[in-house]
Amino acid sequence: MLSKAQIKYIQSLQHKKYRQKSGQFIAEGDKIVPELLSEGVPVQEVYATTSWISAHEQLLNNVRVTAVDEAVLKQISALTTPNQAMALLNIPEPTPAVLKGVVTIALETIQDPGNLGTIIRIADWFGIKQVICSPDCVDAYNPKTIQATMGSIARVRVIESEIIPLLQEVPSYAATLHGTNIVEFKKIEEGIILIGNESRGLSDQVIAACTYRITIPRLGGAESLNAGIAAGIICGRLLI
Structure with missing residues (x-):
């Protein structure tokens, strides 16, 4: 379960100034989270329902996972209709653009x-x-x-x-x-x-x-x- 402080922190990431301050962002969606995991993007934590976790066990190796119910997902979601899973990620470090040949x-x-x-x-x-x-x-x-x-x-x-x-x-x-x-x-x-x-x-x-x-x-x-x-x-x- 998530503490009130954790819920408040995740909610804060809906706002740019807190994303910039923490260097983190959230991604949610039954399609997006598995895609991030399968592409090897470093995911800090996944918050998901127990049924979603059971269906995606192979993708969740070495990833911190917290089971939450739909009521909590609704609290932390930025969407009107929450999905079954949300991921917490670090904003990538800035890198210069490579323009030649592309x-x-x-x-x-x-x-x-x-x-x-x-x-x-x-x-x-x-x-x-x-x-x-x-x-x-x-x-x-x-x-x-x-x-x-x-x-x-x-x-x-x-x-x-x-x-x-x-x-x-x-x-x-x-x-x-x-x-x-x-x-x-x-x-x-x-x-x-x-x-x-x-x-x-x-x-x-x-x-x-x-x-x-x-x-x-x-x-x-x-x-x-x-x-x-x-x-x-x-x-x-x-x-x-």
Whole structure:
């Protein structure tokens, strides 16, 4: 069982300032927790129902496990409908981006945790190993972000960095409404794909520093695309 102090601590990790202070975050979900474990991500502790623990015994070797009932899971969960398992993990130590010879997604001022999590999942789908976030993006370790990655956070590094200094190293592709049609580009094997804020897009400074401005051709009347959808379409065109 968990003590009141432990419950309070886990609850505090729903807030960015406490995640930053402790260097820890939570991931919850009947799919996400097993994926983290199977990928060998260092999990500090798992909180789960006894039935979930019994069904995943092989994954739980050498992992600290605490059995909790559904009422306690509801207390510590950041979700409206709690799952059967939650993991406590350390936030990875910052590492520099490796840009040469790979494709990277860079995000400027993304504010919706669901969008960020979806883009991390898209990166994983297309074999992109790192996503760079400007310092004013939503926190990558927000519980809603982690949930939206559907386990892809286990395979994609998220790096916080100023973006403009990185754009001198490899070709860069800024997603804008007034650029070159993406169908005119060949498959890329190196470079940075840039996606901007949900309502404002990329800043003028970032666009000016990029090698190319790219646009998804619009055939209908929609004003704009969701950031995650745009990232998926661009990756599908430039990487396949």
